[in-house]
Amino acid sequence: MRQMKASHRENTSPRDPAPSRLSYRYQRLLLTPLFRTFLRVGLPMGAAFALGMAVLGNADNRDAIALRITEIRNSIEERPEFMVKLMAIDGASPEVNGDIREIVPIDFPLSSFDLDLEEMRLTIAELDAVASAEVRIRAGGVLQIDVIERIPSVVWRGPQGVELLDSTGHRVGALIARAERPDLPLLTGEGAELAVPEALDLFAAAEPLASRVRGLVRMGERRWDVALDRNQRILLPEENPVEAIERVIALDHVQDLMARDLVVIDMRNQNRPTVRLAETAVTELRRIRGQVLGDTTQ
Template sequence: MLPVVPSAPRPPARRDGARRDPAPSRLRYRLNRLWLRPGFRRLVNFGVPMLAGVLASWTVLAQFDLRANAVATYESLREAIVDRPQFLITRVEVPDVSADLAEQIRVAAFVPLPANSLEVDVIAVRERVEALAAVERARVRAVAGGVLEIRAIERIPVAIWRSDAGLELIDQKGVRVAEVDSRLRRVDLPLIAGAGATAHVSEALALYDGARPVAARIRGLVRVGERRWDMVLDRGQVIRLPEQDPGAALRRVMALEVEEQLLERDVTVVDMRDPRRPTLRLTDYARDELARLRAGVAGEDA
């Protein structure tokens, strides 16, 4: 005999005799689906209470003027801290640089004294100092004793560059350091000129060093066509150096100078652009004398 399975209970009949539909309404269904989303549940559980708390706090602060009191309290605490002597800067020190550069750095730093170390923008001060042509790098910090210390690495000029704009001191990398109004102000530095000369400062200094036998007579090095150098001496003499390995060509000329006093003779140009065929250009007087001697020798032969 089969067991009797009880049937599901029937929904209660409505008073009007029609059965009630067990399916949820469309609105209820959508609300249930929305509640199943984790983001919506977090918004309801946390966002709504937080928003209510913020609105309530804002209302209370606005009603009792607590916000203004809080701002005033913050300002008073800030002033009490800022005005303490431990944070007061009374002088700017620039050690280990020349006096002229130190004064330029103080002006460029633009820190009105007295100042507070908490309010001084050291990054902006460093950028203003490093904008100076004579400064390679800088470090700014507040130290004990009310001192703002600015340590700068000064660019060391190694040569004078003559350009269309005038005379400028440049460092080993060809970076401009400062302007000079006269060559006589830095007679200790070699003079270079010509377009592209600042990109070959090291080579120019090596050529100056290799011309020691005539160092006192050198007037400068001229970059020609941004490819090679001409060494200019007094008395209008010029040593034209090749594009490749100018140091070797200059050493040959210096050897001739030491052994034969080549540059003491009536020579205007020593052309070493082709090292295989060096060429000399004589002065007008030397050419006339040479022509006269040749004419005399030819007359004797006749």
Template sequence: MFALNATSSRKARIAFAARDGENGRVLPRFLRRPARFFAKVFDGEIVIPRFVEPVGLVGIFAATALYGSVVSGQFGGAAERVTAALGFAVNEVEVSGHRNTSEVAVFEALGLDEFTSLISLDAAEARKALESLPWVETATVRKVYPGKLEIGLEERRAFAIWQTGETLSLIERDGRVIGAYGGAGFASLPLVVGPGAATAAAPFMEMLSRYPRFASQVKALIHVGERRWDVRLANGITVKLPAEAPEKAVERLMAMDEQTQILSRDIASVDLRLEDRTTVALTENAMLRRAAALEARAKAIKASKRSSI
């Protein structure tokens, strides 16, 4: 048995129920106060108002509905619609820093519609979704309550057009592919062709930039055997450079052009692959003209010999 400090007999019964004799069970501490409360209710010491019952039923039904929504995965959508209806719907989107990324692509990436709530929108997830777009390098997402979304984009920079087979792609300086080449706005970019050209083009073009008179004429770069380069100039001439020390070959070509204006002539290619020899190939028209000139020369020689007899 144990002592009771309360004066009420009802309180004494509650305390006694907590320990049923010396060998009785002891209620856990967190259950003792609820047990005392319900004992008072059952004994009539506490009177519950009549309106509590319907309110309690409503609460039970609401809790059941909430539990069902959570279990079925519909709670997020319901919460989003409720907060949107309360005035937190995204009704203004400000996009900045985009040139090649359309606003439609931004909206689709974020899944925005008239029911999108600014409260339920996850800014970190939105940023990841935007950075998955082809042109987007980095993105920032800022929520301005009650209904404005500010989006800042930093786009990737196209360095060249890379051709593999019949496929044309826009690439960055490090060779990463941005996306398919669409033609508009990128026609001035150099064309790099062949396997390995995407990653090898930047250092090679940096070398060519030291010879601006030559680099300004470059139209396309063809990576041959992933070892060396053929340079196609804007006038159609192909310059074949060696795999080793191509800069020396370019210097030799520049010295030759200074003396003979070889790059302004009607030729098809200049082969600089051998250090001690330069081979020049004429165009088909130039070959025809050369053949005609040789034939005319031969006739003139014959005519001069006949006249001298």
């Protein structure tokens, strides 16, 4: 009996506290930052990816998911607070207003998610008469378009007909006839549309002769002629044309130059201005000279 108890005590010896080899390696891996990151992030992502691939691998599942997404999107986009019901245009003349409504045809009501506001703004800004445009959706479902129009400064008679230009030479619109805008100065000649700022300076300098100025003619794309009534012309130089016309006006004040029977006042050489008399003036001058010479020979 004693021998059996002794044997039992030998068989129930204390368990070794050391971990197994597999447990030891697992504990070591848990101490590795990369492995902990894999367990926390990589493993859930991998499981989710595998589940997603399993679900999306079925065509019926893909169609059902796409249909559901479309339904959710439509339910959001078609909510009353996102619907645009009308268009308002401010800052545009009736003609430009009509042009904008023609190039931006919209069937209301329409979801604001279906509107490309930037593309719409660029389309409106391409109109000749529009200097800038701003497009936004206003509270109450209003598509608000604010327009700043170009201001016509001159009338240009070019190869395409009579047109309006702004102070930079940009086209504003077409005219049927010059008589539609008698309040604006007239430009003609090749290249005149490229020198509108200089032309405006000349019109400002020629203000004392404004009632007689009919327009400016661009000559050789490099200089101007001032066309006056009574078929008179002032030929301006390529450089400093404003100074030249101011000199002509000064001579007119002193010597009443423009009232004389002249056809051309040539200022191209400012050191030696020249004038060309009208045919009637030349005939009269010859007659007077003939009388003077006849009197001296008698």
